[in-house]
Amino acid sequence: MMTRQMAEGAARAAGRPRSEKAEKSIIEATLEMIGEGIAVSELSIEGIASRAGVGKTTIYRRWSNKEDLVVDALATLKPPLPPLRGDSVRDDLVAYLTVIKDESRHSRTRCIMNIAMSDSDRHPRLAARFDELAIQPRRAVMAEVLRRGIERGELRPDLDVEMAMAILSGAMLWHTKWSHRSTDLPDDLAERIVDEALRGFRPR
Amino acid sequence: MMTRQMAEGAARAAGRPRSEKAEKSIIEATLEMIGEGIAVSELSIEGIASRAGVGKTTIYRRWSNKEDLVVDALATLKPPLPPLRGDSVRDDLVAYLTVIKDESRHSRTRCIMNIAMSDSDRHPRLAARFDELAIQPRRAVMAEVLRRGIERGELRPDLDVEMAMAILSGAMLWHTKWSHRSTDLPDDLAERIVDEALRGFRPR
DNA sequence: TCGATACGCAACCGTCGCGTTTCATAATGT
C-alpha cells in the first residue's frame, strides 16, 4: 500500500513496539468523525488525536498527512455484501437494493458516500480507494445477478446491463439523496423500484 | 428574505449609496470559488474579498456571516430550464436529460451539486434554498411532461410518476456521479436512458 | 459647502490547526 510510514513488516525489533491499540483507536476515531459528517478538509489531526486519546506524535509517526490516514481508515471498511442466491432476479435485486436502502439510514454510510461523491475531485486517491473497495465489488455482484437473469430467460437477451444497473442503483440513489429531506423512505421502496424497472427489462 | 443587513428598501437615503458593482463582484467571486470545488466550510471571507477586489468591510457590511452570503449567492442562480414542447414524451425527456448531462460537464454545476448533496446536513438553510431554486422547478417540469404523456396515452395510466422521475433522473445522476471517472459521457446517453426506461413506462 | 455614508486598505487581536520538538515515562530486547 505504501501509505504507511516504514516499519511495516521490516526487520527492526528493538525498543518498545508500537501500540496496536493506539492504531486502532486512531482509525476508529477517524471513521467516527467522518461518520458524523465532518468533511475531510475539516478533519483535524488534533481532533482525531484528542478523540482517540493519543498524542499527535503517535499519529505523525504512522501517517505523514491527513489524506494518508483517511485512505487507510477507509481501507478498513469491508462493506458486507448481501448474500444473494434467491430464486429469481427480482428477489436478488430487491434484497440488494434493500441493503443499500438500509445502509443509507446509518449516518456513517451516508457521510462516507458524501465524501466519495464530493471530495472525489479534490482527493483522487481517496476516491479511487473508495471506488475499489465499495463501488466495484457491488457493481460486479449486481452485474452478475442481471447476467444470470438473462441466461435464465427472465430478462431480455439484449438488455444493456450497464444501463440496467444505472437505472436500478440510480433510482435508489435518487431517493436516498433527495427525498431524504426529513421524511423516511418507504419500506417497500426496493420492491417498487425493482418492479417498475423490471417491467422494461423482461422479455416481451 | 432577511438575510441581508438592514438598509434594504427602507427609508434612509443619506450619504454615499452602496456600490452595486461591489455587490456583484462579491457574489460572483463566491460563485466562482464554489464552482472551483471549494466547499462552503473552506470558503474564507478574506479569500472572497481578495478575489472580488473589495475590502472585508464591504462584505461584512452586507452579510453578517458566510452562510448568509452563500445563500444569497445561490439565490442569484436561475438555472435555465429547457423549453420542452416536443411532439412526444420521448423527445421532451431526451431534451430534458440532455440538458442535465451537458450541465454536469461544467464544473460550476457539478460543484454546486456537490454542495447541495453533501453540505445539506450541515447547512439546512442552504440546502432548502437550493432545493427550492433548482430541484423543485425541475421536478415540476418533468412531472408535467410525464403527466401529459399519460393523458396522451403514450404512458401507462397507472404509471407511478414519482418513481418514473426517480428512475430517469437517477440513471443520469448515476452516470454523472460514478462514471465520471476520467471518461466522458456518451453523446447518446440521454436517448439510451429514456429508451430503456420508457420500455416499461408505455402501455402494454 | 457640509454632513453622512460607502469605499479599499492595512493593521489589529484572538483562535485554530499544522507539523515539530522536548520531556518524563513505559515497554521491549539483550
Add this chain to the structure above:
DNA sequence: ACATTATGAAACGCGACGGTTGCGTATCGA
C-alpha cells in the same frame, strides 16, 4: 541493568482566518 524505541502531554513557531477598527478618499443628498 541497559540501550532502544514508543507513548501521551505540553509547548513551540508559523500561517490562515475571523471579525473589528481606523485611515484617507469617494460619492451621495441637502
